[in-house]
Amino acid sequence: MPERGDKMTDGTPGTASSAQDRYHHGDLATALVTAGLALVRAGGPEALSLREATRVAGVSPSAAYRHFTDRAALVSAVADRALSQAGLAMQARMDDDGADADPARRARGHLRAVGLGYIDFALAEPGLFQLAFQTPAPSGAHDYAAPSDQVRHPLVLLISALDELVEVGVLPAAHRSNAEWACWSAVHGLSDLATRGPLHAQDRATVAKLAEYVVDAAIAGVVGADPAATSTTGRRPGAGAKGPTG
Amino acid sequence: MPERGDKMTDGTPGTASSAQDRYHHGDLATALVTAGLALVRAGGPEALSLREATRVAGVSPSAAYRHFTDRAALVSAVADRALSQAGLAMQARMDDDGADADPARRARGHLRAVGLGYIDFALAEPGLFQLAFQTPAPSGAHDYAAPSDQVRHPLVLLISALDELVEVGVLPAAHRSNAEWACWSAVHGLSDLATRGPLHAQDRATVAKLAEYVVDAAIAGVVGADPAATSTTGRRPGAGAKGPTG
DNA sequence: TCCGGCATGTGTACGGTGTGAACATCAGCA
DNA sequence: TGCTGATGTTCACACCGTACACATGCCGGA
Numbered sequence: 001m002p003e004r005g006d007k008m009t010d011g012t013p014g015t016a017s018s019a020q021d022r023y024h025h026g027d028l029a030t031a032l033v034t035a036g037l038a039l040v041r042a043g044g045p046e047a048l049s050l051r052e053a054t055r056v057a058g059v060s061p062s063a064a065y066r067h068f069t070d071r072a073a074l075v076s077a078v079a080d081r082a083l084s085q086a087g088l089a090m091q092a093r094m095d096d097d098g099a100d101a102d103p104a105r106r107a108r109g110h111l112r113a114v115g116l117g118y119i120d121f122a123l124a125e126p127g128l129f130q131l132a133f134q135t136p137a138p139s140g141a142h143d144y145a146a147p148s149d150q151v152r153h154p155l156v157l158l159i160s161a162l163d164e165l166v167e168v169g170v171l172p173a174a175h176r177s178n179a180e181w182a183c184w185s186a187v188h189g190l191s192d193l194a195t196r197g198p199l200h201a202q203d204r205a206t207v208a209k210l211a212e213y214v215v216d217a218a219i220a221g222v223v224g225a226d227p228a229a230t231s232t233t234g235r236r237p238g239a240g241a242k243g244p245t246g
Numbered sequence: 247m248p249e250r251g252d253k254m255t256d257g258t259p260g261t262a263s264s265a266q267d268r269y270h271h272g273d274l275a276t277a278l279v280t281a282g283l284a285l286v287r288a289g290g291p292e293a294l295s296l297r298e299a300t301r302v303a304g305v306s307p308s309a310a311y312r313h314f315t316d317r318a319a320l321v322s323a324v325a326d327r328a329l330s331q332a333g334l335a336m337q338a339r340m341d342d343d344g345a346d347a348d349p350a351r352r353a354r355g356h357l358r359a360v361g362l363g364y365i366d367f368a369l370a371e372p373g374l375f376q377l378a379f380q381t382p383a384p385s386g387a388h389d390y391a392a393p394s395d396q397v398r399h400p401l402v403l404l405i406s407a408l409d410e411l412v413e414v415g416v417l418p419a420a421h422r423s424n425a426e427w428a429c430w431s432a433v434h435g436l437s438d439l440a441t442r443g444p445l446h447a448q449d450r451a452t453v454a455k456l457a458e459y460v461v462d463a464a465i466a467g468v469v470g471a472d473p474a475a476t477s478t479t480g481r482r483p484g485a486g487a488k489g490p491t492g
Numbered sequence: 493t494c495c496g497g498c499a500t501g502t503g504t505a506c507g508g509t510g511t512g513a514a515c516a517t518c519a520g521c522a
Numbered sequence: 523t524g525c526t527g528a529t530g531t532t533c534a535c536a537c538c539g540t541a542c543a544c545a546t547g548c549c550g551g552a
Contacts, residue, residue, distance in 0.1 A: 023517050024529055050510065062511080063530050071510060134442055155444070181436065181445075181456050182463040188443075189435025190427065196380055197434075198401070199427075210427050217428040221467030269546050270500055297538065308540080309501050317539060495552080502545065509538070516531070522524090 029067040029077075031057040036078040037128070044127040045134075048075055075131070082132035084151040085125070090117035091152065094161075107168040108219070111161040115187045115215035118154060122191030123207065129195060133188065158183060162222075171223055179222040186218035187211075275313040275323075277303040282324040283374070290373040291380075294321060321377070328378035330397045331371070336363035337398065340407075353414040354465070357407040361433045361461035364400060368437035369453065375441060379434065404429060408468075417469050425468040432464035433457075 025031060035056035039047045050071045051061045068074040090113070097113035100106040122129040162179050165171040171179065193199045194207050202210075271277060281302035285293045296317045297307045314320040336359070343359035346352040368375040408425050411417040417425065439445045440453050448456075 023531090024519080028529080049508090051508080060531050061509095062513095062532080065511075066529055134438065178456060178459045179463075181439075182432065182460045185435035185439060185460050186428065186432045186464070186467075187435065188439060189431035189433065189437075191435075192380065192438055193427070193431060193434060210424060213424045214428045214431050217425075217464070217467035218432070219467075220470055221432075221463035221465075224466050224470045269502090270548080274500080295538065296540090306502050307538095308503080308542090311540075312500055493552095495550100497549095497551105499548085500546080503543090505542085506540085507538105508540105510536090512533105512535085514532085514534105517529080519526100519528085521526090 025057065025059055025063070028057060028059060028063060031059075032064055032067065032074060033077050033081060036074055037081055040078060040082070040127045040131050041125060042127070045075070045131045047127075048078060048131075050074060079131045082125075082128040083153065085128060086118070086121045086132050087151045087154050087157065089121045089124075090114055090154055090157050093117035093120065094157065103168045104170050107161070107164040107170055111158075111165055111183070111219060112215055114154075114158050114161045115183060115218065116211060118187045119191050119194070119211040119215070122195050123204070126195040129191060134192070155180065155184065165223075175222060182222050183218050186214055186221075190214045271303065271305060271309070274303060274305060274309060277305075278310055278313065278320060279323045279327060282320055283327055286324060286328070286373040286377050287371060288373070291321070291377045293373075294324060294377075296320060325377045328371075328374040329399065331374060332364070332367045332378050333397045333400050333403065335367045335370075336360055336400055336403050339363035339366065340403065349414045350416050353407070353410040353416055357404075357411055357429070357465060358461055360400075360404050360407045361429060361464065362457060364433045365437050365440070365457040365461070368441050369450065372441040375437060380438070401426065401430070411469075421468060428468050429464050432460055432467075436460045 032053045035053045036048050038056070039049070039052060050064050053074065054061045054064050064074065068077065094110055094113040094117065097109050097116075100109050158180050162171065162176065162183070166173055166176050190199075190211060194202065194210075199207060199210070278299045281299040282294050284302070285295070285298060296310050299320065300307045300310050310320065314323065339362065340356055340359040343355050343362075346355050404426050408417065408422065408429070412419055412422050436445075436457060440448065440456075445453055445456070
């Protein structure tokens, strides 16, 4: 019989013997997710193997199937946690950056913080980022509801930042529709190029500068782009990116 | 002994017996790449298994190691082919769309075609797209040189489209630097969101409309965005960071 | 012409993975 | 107290990448 004592189920040393050294783990589901999160953080989504997760949890491989129908189910559960962490990081950044007294500047700062927070999270936690945003979605289960309690989905943060920009008058209401996809595409694309693509080997400072440029260009694009005149036949003058806030 | 006749090495029926039914395959390397390409097209990068590729080629698994050091090497070779196909598709679209007599309109059409061609390729061949652009790069081997003969790398197409926009006067030279990353980020992000992300289940027409919007917003962003005046705090002019690849 | 070397393909084996079926353990309830 | 269902274990299977020893046969030198 293998030794089952050398595992650290959680960070709660008070209940040291509650879930260990017993035939029944006690809270294997969350233990597996926690272990999976660590694996993904260390080695990316590919490193999340069901067997390794059970090994970390000090349990036999088949035990996982009492709590997850599939490896995919475990991956999905870990992805949810990763999504929450992304939302938390972005929210924190918004709270820091968007403290301007002027409403227009504050709104623009919020949108900027959302974009830069997204990219920062991708750079700081590439494994979690990939898992959170590059997974075919569990099965259409949750539609951008809170991935967990109290944590707002990153897309919700983006949407509310854009709505705020409309309320404040910076973004014309006529330009509002689809703006979230243009913004999300820009920051997501840069994040992917920087975490796995051709910008992978680039030094951090360069990527950070690029991130600012990309976010600013995206904002300028949605604020200034006239969706009714975007064909090759040319845009009307005066539709420049210069926002009303100057 | 397994039957080795049921394979189609290439599209050259003239030499039907040249590479088949013989102990030595004759051109196993390209046969494996061709098989791998089919596997990726059908099931995405994950479906490219070395064993399955050798099975399709009618050869034992170990035979692959005479031509590729690794599974990664085979993947990389297939990725090169995928990259070429992407370049071809984008080039074809550019030739179709960018036929305006007016130089400024033609230049803008070229950039639009590059972006829409990129997204179209991703939607038409999601497996090849993922393999081509979401692979950690072979090992810094080829720096955007022609992935094959005669085919220009997608990034090269983008860069020349932007350069053309500068020559024609639509894009101020001061806004040129880093523009390729803003554009690439936007189209790559949308492609990723649409092939694996939350837009995966969206119907094709909706995504196509979104693609046009995103491309136009990206163009508006780089053409109109003043990289020195978009930040909330207001950065000094002339602080445009030079592109990482030069 | 024969022959030998070397590139190429085969067979077998090992450790890794996900997953299912049968069995073991234990908590909680009648 | 003993049963029952939830949970964990053991064993087994098929698949994967990969390494090693061996088989085959093309091609150039004698």
